[in-house]
Amino acid sequence: MKIGQIVEELSLNILAGERFLEREIRWGYCCDLLSRVMSKGKNGGVWITVQTHMNIVAVAVLTEIACIIIPEGIQVEEEVLNKAENEGVVILSSGMTAFELAGKLYKMGIVSWDD
């Protein structure tokens, strides 16, 4: 499934990386502890987190995560978005909670990172 499809179906806002919406998503993971994401993060994943600081971009780059979704309409600082844009990281946002987002993505056929 492409990032563009989840953006459309879940009405997500694109905060950074609009030019990469063709990227494929195969997995999903929901976690706010960066070391856990580092240890489990797989290429081509969608990662839901309430963390919005600079290091989420580093984690996404290093693990080659396809996109990050920030739930609950949490604001992300311009500096972080600029960094994401430069590093080719897609950051999306939604008013939904992480729980709702994960549920909807799962229903759309995106499996867990562990599967």
Added chain:
Amino acid sequence: MTDKNQIMKQKYPIEAGNFTLAGEASGQIKKVLKQLGVDSNIVRRVTVAAYEAEMNMVIHSVGGNLTLQVTPDRITVIAEDRGPGIPDIDLAMQEGYSTAPEMARELGFGAGMGLPNIKRCADILNVHSKMGEGTLLEAHFDIKAR
């Protein structure tokens, strides 16, 4: 420590407490390894280990250096800091054990997974520490193994 087969060696200074710059050195290491054409699975393991070592120095040390060494057979990540040192390395190696300050935890660090993650990724991991002097971590990755 010079090796006549060494392809390259790069050293990145790591600033204590700078969470904004944190991850930059590991990002550079990833780029270099990709440019060298290293297998993507190895790049991933080295990168995760480098990032955890970098974050450990940002969170716990007074500053140090992260070094990448590459030979035809082996990649080594060396994290060397100027203190304060790890009092009990066995304890620090236990998953879930962390001494990270509240501020780092709020940012999603301090899960007590840094050193265990490095150990899982590396083929060989050596950690030496002396209180008041510093910590030397060496993670080796065999290019041909696995």
